[in-house]
Amino acid sequence: MSAEPLEIYLEEQDLSRGLREDVRTGLAAAPKWLPPKWFYDARGSELFEEITRLPEYYPTRAERSVLAERAGEVAELTGAKTLIELGSGSSEKTRLLLDAFTRRGGLGTFVPLDVSVSALRRSTEQIAADYPGLRVRGIVGDFTRHLDRLPAGGRRLVIFLGGTIGNLLPAERAGFLAAMRAALEPGDRLLLGTDLVKDPAVIVPAYDDAAGVTADFNRNVLRVVNRELGADFDPEAFTHVALWDPEQEWIEMRLRAERPQRVRVLDLDVAFAAGEELRTEVSAKFRPERIAAELATAGFAADEFWTDADGLFGVTLARA
Ligand code: AVJ
Numbered sequence: 088m089s090a091e092p093l094e095i096y097l098e099e100q101d102l103s104r105g106l107r108e109d110v111r112t113g114l115a116a117a118p119k120w121l122p123p124k125w126f127y128d129a130r131g132s133e134l135f136e137e138i139t140r141l142p143e144y145y146p147t148r149a150e151r152s153v154l155a156e157r158a159g160e161v162a163e164l165t166g167a168k169t170l171i172e173l174g175s176g177s178s179e180k181t182r183l184l185l186d187a188f189t190r191r192g193g194l195g196t197f198v199p200l201d202v203s204v205s206a207l208r209r210s211t212e213q214i215a216a217d218y219p220g221l222r223v224r225g226i227v228g229d230f231t232r233h234l235d236r237l238p239a240g241g242r243r244l245v246i247f248l249g250g251t252i253g254n255l256l257p258a259e260r261a262g263f264l265a266a267m268r269a270a271l272e273p274g275d276r277l278l279l280g281t282d283l284v285k286d287p288a289v290i291v292p293a294y295d296d297a298a299g300v301t302a303d304f305n306r307n308v309l310r311v312v313n314r315e316l317g318a319d320f321d322p323e324a325f326t327h328v329a330l331w332d333p334e335q336e337w338i339e340m341r342l343r344a345e346r347p348q349r350v351r352v353l354d355l356d357v358a359f360a361a362g363e364e365l366r367t368e369v370s371a372k373f374r375p376e377r378i379a380a381e382l383a384t385a386g387f388a389a390d391e392f393w394t395d396a397d398g399l400f401g402v403t404l405a406r407a
Contacts, residue, residue: 090211149400158187175199264385302327318352
């Protein structure tokens with residue numbers, strides 16, 4: 088079966104309006120910040136794929152090993168008819184689950200949701216070609232805004248992998264989980280991937296690799312703002328910084344202006360002092376107790392919690 092036409096809830100103009108709003112708010116703030124969702128244009132998505140293959144970047148490999156080991160259990164325990172993937176990107180690890188559901192039988196529909204039309208086109212076509220008989224309905228949307236558009240009914244499993252939930256700040260995360268629970272029916276399931284708290288000597292290099300791919304990924308947000316909003320950032324004038332915050336238990340990526348800068352963007356004239364930093368990403372790491380507690384607050388019961396053999400990454404199966 089070929090993939091169905093994409094359902095589009097997010098148009099180009101919504102995206103560029105969102106970027107304008109975020110730039111206005113974030114660059115006027117002290118300290119300055121931009122949300123991480125703007126990394127992922129075509130080049131940013133490719134750089135992220137490259138990051139996932141770096142020796143220092145353990146989360147993708149660790150999560151893949153959990154899924155490889157547990158996919159059969161997920162299929163058995165959930166008996167899902169519909170698999171919905173939030174922030175699906177290339178859906179590469181999802182194939183482990185699709186394979187398990189194919190062996191078990193009963194899965195009828197796969198619904199990947201992503202902001203990127205290009206990533207969705209590619210992944211929906213490939214998955215439709217590789218899983219004959221599976222209905223593939225891609226949704227162009229933002230998982231923080233379009234949870235009410237998910238297809239209803241029929242024992243659903245929502246998967247949110249990669250540790251992307253760690254990009255949300257605590258209040259946003261609580262809002263997201265509550266909205267997720269509201270979008271589900273009792274008995275529907277959520278499979279959630281979370282990077283775990285560990286020695287910062289392991290975490291920091293994952294966000295500051297020797298080959299400089301993460302630095303390039305980080306600077307990509309400046310290229311996106313330049314292209315989309317006609318700004319004049321000089322990406323090379325900013326240094327990549329990865330910093331572990333032991334209180335919040337999250338890693339931050341920042342871009343540090345090495346010398347004083349003035350940037351024109353929209354109708355703003357933004358000044359950076361020498362050494363001033365722009366926060367571009369928070370990636371929270373979790374303790375198992377906190378995952379279960381936050382899920383419970385949102386109205387989920389955490390039924391299963393699995394990690395890889397090294398205890399680097401956690402995958403929780405929760406029930407609405
Ligand atoms: C895609 C959000 C899970 O936070 O580890 C990789 C993004 N940032 N290297 C993460 C990212 C820097 C990644 N997530």
